[in-house]
Amino acid sequence: MQYLNRRRFMQLSAAVAASGFAPGFARAEGKRGGHLRVGLAGGSSQDTLDQLTYVSDATWIFSSNVRNNLVEIDELNQQVPGLAERWEVSPDATRFSFFIRKGVTFHSGKTLTADDVVASLNIHRGETSQSPAKEEMRDVVDIKADGSRVDVTFSTPNIDFLSLVTTFNFGILPVADGKIDRLTKDGTGPYMLESFEPGQSIILKRNPNYWKPEAGFFDTAEVTFIEDDAARMNAIRTGLVDVVNKVDLKTASVLKRVKGIRVEDIKTEQFNSFAMMIDTAPFNDNNIRLALKYGVNREELVKKILLGYGSIGNDHPVGVTNKFFNSQIQQTEFDADKAKYYLKQAGLTRLDVSLSASDAGFPGAVGSSSLYQSSAAAAGININVVREPNDGFYENVWLKKPFATVFWGKLASVGLQFSQAYLPGATWNETHCNLPQVTELIRTARGIVDETKRGEIYHELQSVIHEQGGSIIPMFTNFVWAVRDNVQHGPNLQNDLTLDGLKCFQRWWFA
Known part of the structure; x- marks a missing residue:
């Protein structure tokens, strides 16, 4: 089989553009078989196979399809058995017992054992660990195997641990x-990794010995990274690929009219953010943070950047569709006078800040930053938009520059959403949040088994982060992707990551 490598993609693109010919696609018979071609935005030349460094759509593909987790998220967005066929949790949420599935083999032929699970969990522990989940694993006192059972014991309750082991770092x-x-x-997943060229391509081959027979319909799958919006839209329009993520919203209406293509719009809790490091001047003054929050015209961003494919955010990470959403928090709206008031409280009449922006941060981030620059100017805030390269953005800019664009997908629980972004020791604490009240509330919530009582704490956390945090979250954005009509899937779709939680490779099929 001839794969569509980057050079071949460029050759075909040029040929199509010159001839005006749109190549057809042969329909596969039945639900198994075929070669799926995906045009994906979200890769970097600095991506690796190390799951402790996963931050992009490219690397999440490995976690979702080459490897398995103990507990997984299904198309109904529920926790379901993965490599653990069942689990037990102590009443106080300090001990978690996983009963490891028998008869599972790695792609190499090695049989899965409890020792593999113990060792895989242990890489997230200890002061020298590079895991973004190191903070969540800090209170683990013991991980041990007893036959096919693995017991994880915490010194303090951690109700979010089941959600943690579903995340892409825990393959x-x-x-x-x-x-x-x-x-x-190597992995136990539905696909074997044939090749990986960072920032260019991924090739997958179906695992014939996969333990879950109802998954993995394509014989092979290929990802070509196409960061340019126009090139990606042209690839799906002309039939060079079967699926693309991140449809260019400006041309979505045009793409919908192309025969043989479906544009799918999925509501999510993914959000876009301007992240400020609150331990770095001038963002270490909450008056400055509030001035910057009132300087954003959120309605304008949703209208002009999302073109209606999303909703307004309110500077905390819980979406309106979430059962823990705090509806009592007053919506922050653009108000130049209030922004000026908070500048005055900080002893200023004018503010100059630089904002690092890249569409790798989120689609439309550069345009959003320009609109933000324009609205904030009415309050005496001069935002210098620094356009950063897409390639390497998450390695060189995010977590390094004090004010930057970024997006977050929905994590497996609200507790994780808070702890991974707002605990002082968390690797992905992009705002350098060190607010004592936030830390105390997050740790308290972990130990509360009763959902109603835990929800009350989540409500308080949203309020504190809204009022004092360094996250400016102006909008929640839908997933908008496009597929050719011969690509089919079930009625339900996982909505924490794009393309069905990036499990399109194993859950979708050709008609």
Whole structure:
């Protein structure tokens, strides 16, 4: 089979543009078989196979399709058995017992054991761990295997641990001589990794021995990274690929009229953000943070950037569709006079700040930043928009520059959403949040099993972060992707990541 590598993609694109010919696509018979071609925005030349560094759509593909987790999220967005066929949680949420599925093999042929699970969990522990979940694993006192059961014991309750092990950093890897090779291609997932060229392509081949027979319909799948919006839209329009993520919203209405293509719009809790490091001047003054929050015209961003494919945000990470959403918090709206008032409280009449922006931060981030610059100017705030390269944005800008564009997908629980972004020791604490009240509330919520009582704390957390945090969250954005008509899927779609939680490779099929 001839794969569509980057050079071949460019050759075909040029040929199509010159001839005006749109190549057709042969329909596969039945639900199994075929070669799925995906045009994906979200890759970087600095991506690796190390799941402790996963921050992009490209690397999340490995976690979702090459590897498996103990607990997984299904198309109904519910926790379901993965490599753990069942689990038990102690009444006080300090001990979690996972009963490991028998008869599972890695792509290499090695049989999955409880020792693989223990070693895979242990890479997230300890002061020297590079895991973004190190903070959540800080209170683990013991991980041990007892036959096919693995027990994880915490010194304090952690109700979010089941959600944590569903995340893309927690794929189970094979252990050899007591060690884990984090760069291994091996896994237990529905697809084997044939090749990986960072920032260019990924090729997957169906695992014939996958333990879950109802998943993995395509024989092979290929991802070509196409960061340019126009090129990606042209690829789906002309039939060079079967699926694209991140439809260019400005041309979505045109794409909808192309015969043989469906544009799908999925409501999510993904949000776009301007993140300020609150331990860095001038953002260490909450008056400055409030001035910047009132300087954003949120309605304008939703209208002009999202073109209606989303909704207004209110500077905390819980979406309006979430059962823990606090509807009592007053919506922050653009108000130049209030922004000026808070500047005055900070002893200023004018503010100059630089905002690092890239469409890798979120689609439309550069345009959003320009609109933000314009609205904030009415309050005496001069925002210098620094356009950063797309490639390497998450390695070189995010978590390094004090004011930057970024997006967050929906995590497996509200507790994780708070702890991974707002605890002082969290790797992804992009705002350098160190507010004592936030830390105390997050840790308290972990220990509350009663959902109603825990929800009250989540409501308070939203209020504090809204009022004092460094996240300017102006909008929640839908997933908008496009598929050719011969690509089919079920009625339900996972909405934490694009393309059905990036499980389109295993859940979708050709008609």
